[in-house]
């Protein structure tokens with residue numbers, strides 16, 4: 001199967017000698033939803049930021065759609081979109097203007113920019129509220145807008161850091177459904193992260209369990225649950241960590 | 245509320261204030277000492293003037309005065325004061341005692357060289373004191389010789405009212421005019437007060453603006469989004485810098501405009517008290533020509549650019565909006581010290597150690613720009629500008645490095661506790 005992302009021994013030290021992530025290795029297949037799951041401070045954001053070319057890797061490499069983050073970060077950026085953890089948008093902009101602004105950055109010409117905006121309008125489901133300033137949006141609305149923004153260029157890989165964190169149940173459900181539907185419909189690939197191991201079970205095709213900077217297990221949720229004789233991913237996580 | 249960073253901020257603020265206070269009081273003491281000095285040039289070599297000067301040195305019932313005597317080789321006061329490095333001098337011209345003995349009003353000359361428009365540096369209590377004492381000495385001598393000898397003629401009564409007339413001359417750089425320095429101070433007081441306030445406000449305003457803009461982008465993670473998009477980091481930074489530069493340009497122009505309005509409205513205000521004041525100020529070089537405005541404007545533009553590049557980096561340190569507000573402190577301190585000092589004292593006359601410490605603050609040169617241009621301190625102006633240019637390149641370079649590397653995500657302030665995400669769980 002074609003790999004959209006291949007992460008090979010990726011490590012990061014913010015301070016010399018202290019690894020925030022170490023030897024992280026996994027891959028994401030084309031059309032797949034892959035989730036990094038682990039508690040806060042496990043190294044999810046650090047790993048994701050390296051893949052998104054924002055942080056320099058201390059060791060290791062990652063290849064996105066055939067381009068290395070070390071040697072071709074520009075090409076990598078052309079093939080990804082990234083939704084930061086707890087991201088916001090320009091509060092003084094109207095939702096629609098934000099979409100147009102971002103479409104302008106990702107699109108090659110005006111025609112495709114207009115297409116992107118149309119697609120985003122449909123995905124976010126905000127309707128007329130797009131004409132309001134983002135400052136007046138609820139968290140759920142803002143998150144949907146940002147997800148629509150990240151999906152509109154249909155990149156090879158969409159990277160979402162904790163896409164549901166801080167949302168209420170209904171909005172979190174909406175967001176999960178959005179991601180799942182889009183993956184099925186467009187064949188796009190996703191790299192997600194979450195500290196909520198229960199919800200991720202329902203969204204992702206495969207998961208990587210990360211703790212203290214190390215990826216300890218990778219596999220399909222069902223497969224892992226069976227392997228560890230657990231009832232859910234949370235118990236899997238508990239057992240995986242205990243084994244260490 | 246009382247997080248370590250808040251406390252650190254408070255401590256630093258207090259320390260800076262104490263330091264600024266010490267610098268101020270040192271400078272003020274020095275200015276006071278200088279202000280009480282008396283310099284006399286006696287061109288009237290008679291027994292009578294000797295008596296008058298003796299009285300000046302040891303006034304009856306008063307403290308002894310320290311009087312310095314100089315000789316001027318010509319009437320070219322501009323040159324003489326500059327060559328002999330004298331701030332001000334009371335001249336007793338030849339024929340002084342002869343006039344007195346003829347019961348005519350005598351004249352003394354007071355020449356003062358202004359090197360700044362700051363209030364403290366232009367007050368010469370010593371000279372005022374000297375002139376009063378000369379007046380008193382003449383009066384009492386006259387009294388004892390004439391009044392006691394019998395009736396006074398009309399002319400002598402008039403003369404007794406004001407036996408000595410003072411002719412005042414002010415020297416600025418290479419120009420001199422017959423006007424008293426105190427009148428000039430009065431005429432320029434308004435602009436002298438408000439222009440530094442404008443610089444101060446503009447610096448803080450631009451700093452706050454860019455600091456908030458960058459901090460918001462950092463906290464809302466819109467910067468992170470932009471930097472992961474297929475645009476080069478340098479072009480993102482260039483766009484930000486360009487926007488900031490345009491703001492700086494507009495600010496500098498607003499400043500120049502305000503300055504122009506201020507000075508013209510002020511001279512309208514005071515021109516009633518002295519006719520041709522405009523002319524006098526112009527002849528002294530105390531009005532700004534178009535070229536001067538350009539020089540001051542360039543200085544202002546550089547200043548705001550430095551402020552903006554410092555603020556870019558400070559904004560990149562932001563973790564939350566609340567703590568960000570205190571990040572403007574270093575900029576505030578750098579503006580506050582020269583602002584306060586330049587209002588009251590002539591920075592060029594501070595002790596070398598203090599002076600160079602103040603010169604090291606980039607904004608000092610902005611507060612001094614007008615003065616340097618007016619008083620012909622061209623070397624100081626260009627040196628200040630060069631220094632600011634070097635600093636600007638360093639600050640910009642650092643900002644570029646922060647924004648084009650992953651420092652923007654890893655840089656933290658060394659003081660202030662790091663709050664880890666894990667605490668939220």
Ligand SMILES: Nc1ncnc2c1ncn2[C@@H]1O[C@H](COP(=O)(O)OP(=O)(O)O)[C@@H](O)[C@H]1O
Nearest residue numbers: 014020039040041042043044045046653654664
């Ligand atoms: N900018 C930074 N400087 C220093 N240490 C950091 C920085 N960001 C994260 N860390 C540390 O790296 C580790 C992993 O953090 P992170 O990747 O944010 O985890 P997660 O996203 O899984 O919650 C943590 O111990 C965190 O404290």
Ligand SMILES: [Mg+2]
Nearest residue numbers: 044045046085
């Ligand atoms: Mg995280």
